[in-house]
Amino acid sequence: MAGIVNVVEIRGLTKRFGDRTVLENLDLVIEPGEFVALLGRSGSGKSTLLRALAGLDSEIDGEAVVRGTVSVAFQQPRLLPWRKVWRNVVLGLGNRSDDHQLALRALEEVRLAEHADDWPRTLSGGEAQRLSLARALVREPDLLLLDEPFGALDALTRIAMHRLVEDLWQRHRPGVLLVTHDVDEALLLADRVLVLDEGRIVSEQVLGHPRPRRLADHIDVRTKVLGDLGVTEDALA
Amino acid sequence: MSFSTTSLLAHAPTTTDRTSSPRTRKRLPDLRRWISPIALIALWQLSSSTGVLPPDKLSSPWTVLQAGLEVARTGELGTAFTVSLGRVAAGFLIGATIAVALGIAAGLWKWGEVLVDPPVQMLRTLPFLGLIPLFILWFGIGEEPKIALVALGVAFPLYLNVHSGIRNSDDQLIEATTALGYTREERLWHVILPGAIPQTLVGLRLSLGTAWLALIVGETVNADAGLGYLITNAREFLRTDVVVVGLVVYAVLGLVTDFLVRLLERRALRWRA
Numbered sequence: 140m141a142g143i144v145n146v147v148e149i150r151g152l153t154k155r156f157g158d159r160t161v162l163e164n165l166d167l168v169i170e171p172g173e174f175v176a177l178l179g180r181s182g183s184g185k186s187t188l189l190r191a192l193a194g195l196d197s198e199i200d201g202e203a204v205v206r207g208t209v210s211v212a213f214q215q216p217r218l219l220p221w222r223k224v225w226r227n228v229v230l231g232l233g234n235r236s237d238d239h240q241l242a243l244r245a246l247e248e249v250r251l252a253e254h255a256d257d258w259p260r261t262l263s264g265g266e267a268q269r270l271s272l273a274r275a276l277v278r279e280p281d282l283l284l285l286d287e288p289f290g291a292l293d294a295l296t297r298i299a300m301h302r303l304v305e306d307l308w309q310r311h312r313p314g315v316l317l318v319t320h321d322v323d324e325a326l327l328l329a330d331r332v333l334v335l336d337e338g339r340i341v342s343e344q345v346l347g348h349p350r351p352r353r354l355a356d357h358i359d360v361r362t363k364v365l366g367d368l369g370v371t372e373d374a375l376a
Numbered sequence: 377m378s379f380s381t382t383s384l385l386a387h388a389p390t391t392t393d394r395t396s397s398p399r400t401r402k403r404l405p406d407l408r409r410w411i412s413p414i415a416l417i418a419l420w421q422l423s424s425s426t427g428v429l430p431p432d433k434l435s436s437p438w439t440v441l442q443a444g445l446e447v448a449r450t451g452e453l454g455t456a457f458t459v460s461l462g463r464v465a466a467g468f469l470i471g472a473t474i475a476v477a478l479g480i481a482a483g484l485w486k487w488g489e490v491l492v493d494p495p496v497q498m499l500r501t502l503p504f505l506g507l508i509p510l511f512i513l514w515f516g517i518g519e520e521p522k523i524a525l526v527a528l529g530v531a532f533p534l535y536l537n538v539h540s541g542i543r544n545s546d547d548q549l550i551e552a553t554t555a556l557g558y559t560r561e562e563r564l565w566h567v568i569l570p571g572a573i574p575q576t577l578v579g580l581r582l583s584l585g586t587a588w589l590a591l592i593v594g595e596t597v598n599a600d601a602g603l604g605y606l607i608t609n610a611r612e613f614l615r616t617d618v619v620v621v622g623l624v625v626y627a628v629l630g631l632v633t634d635f636l637v638r639l640l641e642r643r644a645l646r647w648r649a
């Protein structure tokens with residue numbers, strides 16, 4: 140595997156808010172095109188880590204190198220309500236003559252092309268989240284950060300979104316860091332599942348099975364990961 | 377006398393807010409709502425005709441209508457109208473330019489906020505109409521004090537709303553667009569300034585209401601042309617009919633500007649609908 144440059148290289152990352160240590164001496168490497176899921180309970184520091192990688196937090200100790208373009212999709216779609224759907228996709232890319240076409244192609248991928256000239260408020264929750272994904276992917280990122288992007292969606296929409304994300308990932312092949320608290324989601328999508336607890340990575344599971352995955356093939360890993368998250372067999376029974 | 381008109385103008389923005397979504401409320405106006413206004417005018421006419429209301433206190437609606445047609449025909453009304461409109465326009469342009477520039481400066485830059493906001497907040501507690509004596513001393517009794525008064529009345533509500541519109545921009549959007557690689561300039565044009573527009577339009581409506589108020593007061597205190605002059609002059613000759621005509625024109629102007637702002641809102645806030 141020589142010659143491959145990692146998209147993320149984090150060494151000894153520490154983040155403190157006053158006396159509280161949110162991330163402690165954390166190491167993490169993400170290879171190009173690798174899909175990594177980061178699980179953790181609320182307050183485990185996973186969002187802090189994502190913010191550091193997104194360049195939204197410069198007050199950190201240690202080393203956090205991101206190579207190439209970074210793009211983010213958040214739990215809330217965070218669209219510009221005063222710009223048409225297609226403009227939301229391509230704004231921020233600088234002035235380019237082909238931006239309308241570029242936007243339409245990106246919208247096509249998330250099946251939103253017919254909404255190109257609508258206002259964002261007319262979109263449903265799932266559609267808005269798809270637009271947010273299109274906006275993130277049109278930047279052809281080397282690293283795609285997903286901050287619980289399905290958290291606010293209903294269960295059926297979430298299933299459809301899982302398939303879409305996997306599909307888009309296979310097509311564009313960015314390195315992905317998916318922050319979530321949904322174990323099944325992580326098992327369905329990720330090459331590698333990390334569990335973060337009190338600012339440290341406490342477990343790492345590599346999943347080798349071919350895609351699309353079936354949860355039934357990963358019952359053991361599921362139990363193990365849930366255990367690392369503090370959910371025991373007793374609680375599951 | 378001018379107070380009834382000014383309170384009407386001041387209330388116009390709040391009463392129209394509820395009907396500002398045209399697409400959702402396109403039903404026919406309720407005709408029953410016309411019963412009491414028409415009854416009141418009929419009562420007014422009846423009181424005048426029977427002599428209960430003497431014409432030197434208040435002329436009858438019919439006389440007012442005739443007086444209106446008369447001053448319109450002689451050209452007095454047209455001239456007064458143009459002069460007054462010119463004053464409001466000039467004062468508004470000056471006041472709005474200053475307010476928007478200062479509001480943006482204070483909203484965007486820390487030093488702008490530190491330097492601009494404290495004096496403006498202090499000055500805004502001054503009742504600006506109380507400055508008339510000073511303005512007459514400074515600018516004389518020509519056009520300048522009236523325009524300055526309008527500009528001052530416009531500047532404060534507009535500044536406050538532009539400033540707070542920019543200050544209260546959505547942190548989540550700023551964060552998202554930063555992470556997506558927007559430049560500073562792109563963030564300004566596509567996130568911060570569009571986000572401040574709804575609040576700015578609220579300020580615009582308030583400031584236009586104040587603009588007419590300032591004009592009426594300025595023109596009534598001293599003037600040799602304009603609607604205020606028409607009214608003051610009519611008072612000298614006990615022409616209450618012409619006084620009422622002037623007041624009605626003020627009211628109509630207030631309503632027209634409010635209507636224009638609502639048109640602007642409908643266009644600028646289409647995304648919200």
